[in-house]
Amino acid sequence: MLNDFVALIFPKICVSCGKSLFKNEQTICTFCAYHLPKTNFHLAADNPIEKIFWGRVQIHSAAAFYEFNKGGKVQHLIHQLKYKGQKEIGNTLGKLYGFDLKLNDRFNTVNIIIPVPLHEKKKKKRGYNQSDYFAEGLAQSMEVDVDLKILYRIANSETQTKKSRFNRWQNVESIFKLNNTSTLEGKHILLVDDVVTTGATLEACAQVLLQIPHTKLSIVTIAYA
Secondary structure, eight states, rough: OOOHHHHHHHHOOOTTTBBBBBOOSBBBOHHHHHHHHHGGGOTTTTTHHHTTTTTTTTOOEEEEEEEEOOHHHHHHHHHHHHHHHHHHHHHHHHHHHHHHHHSSSSTTTTOOEEEHHHHHHHHHHEEEEEEHHHHHHHHHHHHHHSSSSSSSSSSSSOTTTOOOHHHHHHHHOEEESSOGGGTTTTOOOEEEEEEEEHHHHHHHHHHHHSSSOOOOEEEEEEEOO
8 A cells, every 4th residue: 555655645656658557567668668669579580680780790689679760769778778877768678678588599599798898987887787677687587697797897988879889899899808618518598788780899809709619699788670
């Protein structure tokens, strides 16, 4: 009763559409969860995400949950997750997508999930890494481990937002390193981030991770721009 009374005064709202959530809904309402623009890339080999990495780095499979359209609800969600402290968005979207990936033959052999790391200075300034929460949500529904420490960034690169494809790649080249890698040998690793555009950051991470013997690497993001 107390929770219901509090909800009347401070109603929980959907972070996508702003409407009140029902009792069994969390973070995103059922309507938005159903109608947000899903890519369904996880169902198809040689999809647009995988084509980004052709001839650049050897990956097993790749996909993105949603299409990113300027001014759309997905952009709003990413902005809230990344800059407004709405960390639960990442966890919720990870759980939703994780259920789909667990049922898919190309992703159901994943052993461990690794998010693209932020440099410690940027993480301290923002207070968190948005990709960590997406990774943790995926891990919960896929029932696999997540590692937030094995991949780290040694340089605080400039923002990628307004850079060309080549400059994005140049901006992140050789800035990722690995801690002890013995636990990852022979594993199917899922590398995750919030948004993929040119794929430069993910490529730089992938090149480092694929130095581990006998590993298989797949990539998943929240959105594809």
